[in-house]
Amino acid sequence: MVRIPSCDKLNLKRDLWTAEEDAKILAYVSKHGTSNWTSAPKKAGLRRCGKSCRLRWTNYLRPDLKHQNFTSQEEELIIRLHAAIGSRWAIIAQQLPGRTDNDVKNYWNTKLRRKLSEMGIDPVTHKPFSQILADYGNIGGLPRSTKRIGSLSREMKTSAYMKPEHHSNSAQGLVDLLTPSMLLPETEPVMDKSMNDNVHQLNNNHPLNLLAQLQAMQRVTEASHCTFNEQIQPHFYTQSYLPSSSSSSSSTTTVTCRNTSSTFSWQDFLLEDAFLPSEPREHENVGECSLNQNGCQTENEISKEELNKEICDYQYNRFEAMHCLVENNDIEASSSSAENTFIETLLHQEDKIILFDFLNLLEEPLY
DNA sequence: AAAACCCACAACCGCGATCGG
DNA sequence: GCCGATCGCGGTTGTGGGTTT
Secondary structure (H helix, E strand, O other), rough: OOOOOOEEEOOOOOOOOOOOHHHHHHHHHHHOOOOOOOOHHHHOOOOOHHHHHHHHHHHOOOOOOOOOOOHHHHHHHHHHHHHHHHOOOOHHHHHOOOOOOOHHHHHHHHHHHHHHOOOOOOOOOOEEHHHHHHHHHOOOOOOOOOOOOOOOOOOHHHHHOOOOHHOOOOOOHHHHHHHHHHHHHOOOOOOOOOOHHHHHHOOOOOOHHHHHHHHHHHHHOOOOOOHHHHHHHHHHHOOOOOOOOOOOOOOOOEEOOOOOEEEHHHHHHHOOOOOOOOOOOOOOOOOOHHHHHHHOOOOOHOOHHHHHHHHHHHHHHHHHHHHHHHHHHOOOOOOHHHHOOHHHHHHHHHHHHHHHHHHHHHHHOOO
């Protein structure tokens, strides 16, 4: 892989952009567009590398960017999406018109992460610190993956190289890994939605409607034999309600939610047991899906064969759900990538990666 | 008043993915 | 299919302004 020489190596300007430089970039874009940044510095008369010009345009000069403070709605969305898909800022930023991935990332790192931490919530796992500490105590004799993210300290967080949803090799963690779409709450009741509505949502998706797509995928999954939603969703965000941006940092702060008469507590933003098996859950159903059968097992009680079977079962169930819809002409078979919805593509890629990583993980020695 | 510290965010780095000859 | 060029992304660092000591 050929590396682009850095601006530094080329002895190009690297400090903050001046108004004059910004004007040159704007003039360049209005004349040449944004398709070729390599030639931008030369054509615009700038002593910057093309990459730097592109970033300046993308993160600051684009006319569609918002430069106001984040709203509480945006804040809510960031937290929810971060819990669902981790630090994939580009995807999260797509859900926030006028915001860049850099904006979202900075806002998370400077505001939201600290806000959650001050409330006793681990911003990586979205679990209370107390639970994490308790979990550490509970798993004293259990094998620990070297890839696990502790997140109790900055050092631990930054030294980890897995995404938050890849924390575990436990059975419960596996559930988390496999179904990012199911980590999202319903923003509104869906019992009156028909399957056709769900499929319509899937086929008429837009990149800026990730939440709706995730929820639609969730409903499609519900149509399968494996009722993940009943089993899993209660463990995650229970409400979609919005905390007031001006609310105190107390974890007991309660505000009236925007769109319903219910109340919101910051504790609703906790993820329960994001990656460790703990107590058996009363509301867990013993469904046809085998994933849940090990919900109360400890890590070392779950054999590799069982976990492999769970992966296969999950893959099969999801495939079957989609296949059923296709057979009923409720959804078009998407044979080309161009026809794939954004989220289907995302989940497909995710599955491949997760399945591969997880099987590799199983090959690691257990201590 | 000045040094130290904190904070927000702009900018950069390095990597993998993708494009195109 | 190969390979160099470019893009896009997430993580990290640098900078400047505000606040505290």
